[in-house]
Amino acid sequence: MDRRRFLALSAATAAALPLARAAQAAPLEYKPGLVEERLKAGETVFLDFKASWCTTCAAQERVLDALKAGNPAYEQAITFINVDWDAYGKSDLxxxxxxxxxxxxxxxxxxxxxxxxxxDTSKGAIQGLMDTALAAATA
Structure with a gap:
């Protein structure tokens, strides 16, 4: 392969990566009634109670993102909902x-x-929980 073709293919691949990431389903942001609505629809719901300033939450998010990237079935089968702790930490939910x-x-x-x-921020524990959710969603 000549250099010009290699550079063109490399540029095309680099441009496509953000599009592939955008195609992943973003977690839903919690609002009252959302969880009940999704559960009534028969969905398996994965709740992430987190705060923007929480370092443990950020570590969990990195593991979740890596696991989702490694297995697209997670996002296809499970409904992920982020619950902002600062707004909903004392909510009825x-x-x-x-x-x-x-x-x-x-x-x-x-x-x-x-x-x-x-x-818990360990990959094994979080993957175990996600596998539980996947098994329930696909049963």
Whole structure:
């Protein structure tokens, strides 16, 4: 391959990468009633209680993003919802689920909680929770 063709292909590939990332489904932002609506529709819901200033939340987000990038089935089957801790940490949702703090991840299906992680940033734990959600979503 000549240099000109190599550079053209490299530029095209680099331009396409942001488009591929944009195609990934962005998590929904929580608003009252959203979780109930999605659960009634039969969806498996993955809640991420987080704050913009929380370093543990940021570490969890990096792991979540990497896992989603490695397995597109997660985003295809699971409904991810971000819950802003500063706005909704004392909400009826947080109270009903007994959410102790930000950096809490919870999976729900129907009227059941399938699992949760509190302040854990390990890839294995988060992947285990996501696999639980995927299994419920595809069952």
């Amino acid at each position: 947080a109270k009903s689920l007994k959410i102790p703090r930000r950096s809490t991840l919870v999976v729900l299906k129907g009227n059941k909680e399938l699992g949760r992680i509190v302040a």
